[in-house]
Amino acid sequence: MFEMAEERYTELLDRALSQLPSDVAQKDRFELLEPSSSVMGNRTILYNLKEICDRLRREREQLLTYLSKELATAGSLDGTSAVFQGRFDNASIKRLIERYAQEFVYCAICHKPDTRLVKDGRYTFLVCDACGAKSSAKRNL
Ligand SMILES: [Zn+2]
Structure with a gap:
C-alpha cells in the first residue's frame, strides 16, 4: 500500500515539475x-x-x-x-x-547559489549545500 502511494506521489511530483517554466525547475539557473x-x-x-x-x-x-x-x-x-x-x-x-x-x-568551487553563511569565531564561511565546499568569505560583515 505504502509503495503504491509513494509511486503516485512521485508521479504527481514529476507532473507538477514538468508544468513549471524551465527556468524555475532548473536549479542551476539562478x-x-x-x-x-x-x-x-x-x-x-x-x-x-x-x-x-x-x-x-x-x-x-x-x-x-x-x-x-x-x-x-x-x-x-x-x-x-x-x-x-x-x-x-x-x-x-x-x-x-x-x-x-x-x-x-555563489560557491567559490561550483558557483552554485545553494550556500549558507556560517560564523565560526571571528570568521565567516560560505558553506555550499550543492558540493559541500566550505570557503572563507572574503570579508566579514
Ligand atoms: Zn559548491
Missing part, C-alpha cells in the same frame, strides 16, 4: 532580482530589498550593511525597503548586489 529603486529628494529608496534577499536567501540586515558600506552612506530598513542617504542610480545598486552575490552567495 538570477538576481532586478533592483527597483528611486531617488526621493536626497535619499534613495530600494523598494524590493526583501524580495532580493529572499531570492538570495540572505538576511536583509546583511545586504543593507553591505550596500551602505559600499555606497559609503547611511542606510536603514523601512519595512520591505531600504533607505539610503544620498542619490544613487539603479545601475550602481544592481552592480553592488551582483558583487555581494559573488562574495557571499
Whole structure:
C-alpha cells in the first residue's frame, strides 16, 4: 500500500515539475532580482530589498550593511525597503548586489547559489549545500 502511494506521489511530483517554466525547475539557473529603486529628494529608496534577499536567501540586515558600506552612506530598513542617504542610480545598486552575490552567495568551487553563511569565531564561511565546499568569505560583515 505504502509503495503504491509513494509511486503516485512521485508521479504527481514529476507532473507538477514538468508544468513549471524551465527556468524555475532548473536549479542551476539562478538570477538576481532586478533592483527597483528611486531617488526621493536626497535619499534613495530600494523598494524590493526583501524580495532580493529572499531570492538570495540572505538576511536583509546583511545586504543593507553591505550596500551602505559600499555606497559609503547611511542606510536603514523601512519595512520591505531600504533607505539610503544620498542619490544613487539603479545601475550602481544592481552592480553592488551582483558583487555581494559573488562574495557571499555563489560557491567559490561550483558557483552554485545553494550556500549558507556560517560564523565560526571571528570568521565567516560560505558553506555550499550543492558540493559541500566550505570557503572563507572574503570579508566579514
Ligand atoms: Zn559548491
